[in-house]
Amino acid sequence: MGTPLPKTRLGKRSPMGALVIAPCPTMEACVNCCKRAVEKHKHVDNEVSVYIPQLLAMLAASAHTTPDPRPVSSNIDVPKSYRSPESVDMDEMMAAMVLTSLSCSPIIQSPPQRDSTTAPACRMECSGGELSDSGSSGYWSWDRGNGSPVPSPPIAETDSPLAPPPDEGLDMEMEQVLFDEPAPRKRKNSVKVAYRCLWPxxxxxxxxxxxxxxxIRTLHLGHSSEPEQSRREEDFYYSEILLEMDPIAPPTALPAAPPAAPPANPGAPWASCASPSSPTQQAAAGPGPRALQPAAPGAPQPSLLSQSAPSCFWQVRSEHSYQACPPVQVIASPVSCPWTPPAAVLNTTQVAPVPQSFHQRGHCASRRAxxxxxxxxxxxxxxxxxxxxxxxxxxxxxxxFLD
DNA sequence: GCTGCCGGGAT
DNA sequence: ATCCCGGCAGC
Incomplete structure (x- = not known):
């Protein structure tokens, strides 16, 4: 963390460092060369995929036949002399269009890259040997200075649920590779996730x-060991809530009593009312007990989290009151419970055994004595x-020196 | 004011 | 995970 790794800036023009192929002398020659290749394949197979290498090459040619010493970053104009014949433009356009429709871009089709440094190699892979044969300086789709249209990710690709987010991640990755900038941290959302203790x-x-x-573990459950069970138990005693980063109501100044309607609270996980003693049932219900889940349609939406919480206190460990308030096992009737859950939520067979200490100590739960x-x-x-x-x-x- | 310790930030 | 500290609350 101390000393940043020395990063080697990848030149825009040589992301691979190698792959030096003699370019076509002129744009026209290059395009003609590619056209011949396309015509040749036309006779063999009408599958457009056959054209991919040639089309890639055409795109590459449109880049690499421009004078190389030209500065890359600032210039985006294409010398008019290279785009004189209309047929050339048409071929370029065709290449770009087909490429676009095929979404041959390996960036899109390849699985998500974990290591950004492997991305360039993968891109080059897609172009295959044909690209090498027809000539390319290796930056065919990256060069911001050439006038060729860069294939944009097709919309259809983004429909795939498995497809990685094409836009932002790709751009970030490319920026990172090209400009050697540290990956910008994700923008802080205006919604902050917080966790509310549902203990009464x-x-x-x-x-x-x-x-x-x-x-929860130290204050309410009162046992710091027993990692397995207590860790599961804790999951039932807090709820994930979303706090809108409203400057008027900073989240840190939240009162102990839950607001009447948390801004974006989609419903307490207690709605499913899983028993703490049956973690498997809960695990099967979703990614986690705190997963934000919308309230089931028709189910009563508890207005207060603390109201819905007790309905799920199937069992409260007796040793949770570890200090000052001795553990007292009292079966409290729901009526006497100050946070009686809605009747629809409360299963009559689930008489919540609320420790007497809940009623007696009040502030006791907020801070360890x-x-x-x-x-x-x-x-x-x-x-x-x-x-x-x-x-x-x-x-x-x-x-x-434990007490 | 001293002390215990919770909650959160930094690493 | 570990370390540290601001700040709160009990005494």
Whole structure:
């Protein structure tokens, strides 16, 4: 991270570095050469695909027959002397059109490239040996200075669900390769994802999954070990919400109580009301318990997340109240529950066992009670900070002197 | 003011 | 994942 890797700027004119072929002396000669090739293939097969190498070559020729020493970046004009005969223009146009319709561009057809440095090689591959034979300087479709129309990705290709996004990614990639610029970070969306704790009377909103999980694990579930089960459990106690980056209402200033209608909250995942004790059922339902899913049509849309949450508290672990509030197992009737879910959502067989502590401690859930035990700071002193436990050093809950 | 520690940022 | 710190809240 410290020292950036030395990057070798790929010359625009030599993305491959090699592949030097003697070009046709003139544009006319080149086009004629290509026309002959096209005519030859016409007799053999009417399949347009046969023309691809020749057409590519034609495009290439239109580029490489222009005077090479000409500066690349700024000039986009094509010398008139090279485009005098109408037939030449027609051939160029035909080549471009067929190329366009065929979407031969390997950038489009090739699978998504993970390594951008491999992209040029792939592009060259598509042109095949024919391109080499007919001559090209290797930058046929890249040169911004030539007057040839660059094939644009056909719309039909973008319809394919598997097709990579043709525009932005391609442009970025090419920019990166050509101009050696670091990939621009994705624009920050105006909608920010946040995670709301669905634990009763909590409603804490955090901006990271890790944070909300840690919050739930330490504050509500009250056990930091048991990685497997607790990790699954945490998934049920928070909900992903979308916060519009409205300057009037910054997300960090969200009140503990959930707003009456979260801006873009598509519905709490609690609508499916999966039991925490059956993670497999939930896993089969979608990519994740926090996946944004629209409320089922006809299903009552809970206006408050905290309202819908308790309906899914199938079981609350007894050891979740780890401090100050002793675990008390009380089967609370839905009526007495302050956040009684809508009747349609609440399964009558699911009597949510709400720990009494929920009602008793109130603020208890929002912040861990101050520990009674001596902590590392007190035991070792600030001068022996290196002897503190890691958590204490990081100003976290002490792990050495647990309460 | 001291202390514990939560939440988030930086690396 | 690890490290660090601002800031909040209890004492």
């Amino acid at each position: 009377n909590c409603g804490k909103v955090l901006t990271s999954v890790v944070g909300i999980k840690r919050h 101050r520990g009674e035990a001596k902590k590392c700071r007190k035991v070792y002193g600030i001068e022996h900070r290196d002897q503190w436990c890691t958590a204490c050093r990081w100003k976290k809950a002490c792990q050495r």
